[in-house]
Amino acid sequence: AQTVTQSQPEMSVQEAETVTLSCTYDTSESDYYLFWYKQPPSRQMILVIRQEAYKQQNATENRFSVNFQKAAKSFSLKISDSQLGDAAMYFCAYRSRAGKSTFGDGTTLTVKP
């Protein structure tokens, strides 16, 4: 079974600074998807970024980028120029080709003004 581990229950960053959230996973599959989701206090789950395992190039979405290390089974999220609106809980998720997904326990990000 796949597992997803987020080792940082809480992180904080100063507004305009950069922060990196860690995620590792365990799988025996070679083809899969990885995601980062954001859950603000409104509780809505919002897709931040996705990565397909067969792509070596790291995904980027505006201020959000990932460092995907397939051999190390690591998938960290970097948030540049942090904004107050980035404050939320961030979930790392693994999805197999068959469609079943596993989420990490989440990292609560605080952005300090």
Place this chain on the structure above:
Amino acid sequence: DAGVIQSPRHEVTEMGQEVTLRCKPISGHNSLFWYRQTMMRGLELLIYFNNNVPIDDSGMPEDRFSAKMPNASFSTLKIQPSEPRDSAVYFCASSSRIGYTFGSGTRLTVV
């Protein structure tokens, strides 16, 4: 597109009552997922459907829980009888290759 629509947004019910949560996925998404979120256990996958067919229900906690997807545009999660430990936020999500789109969730409180 209105996104994934869940109803009700909040539900308070007495222990022993039947609870039905509803979900309308995004049109064209062929996979649908039910999740439960609690502080203690985080996000748990309860069941998921591909093309209206239940694929994996190993996350369904017990026989009190059942889910159906009679067609591509509607799914229900039923709890009968409900218990206080079922109190949680229940999310429905539908999926394309791009990723999951979650509904706003139903906050269930069983008193």
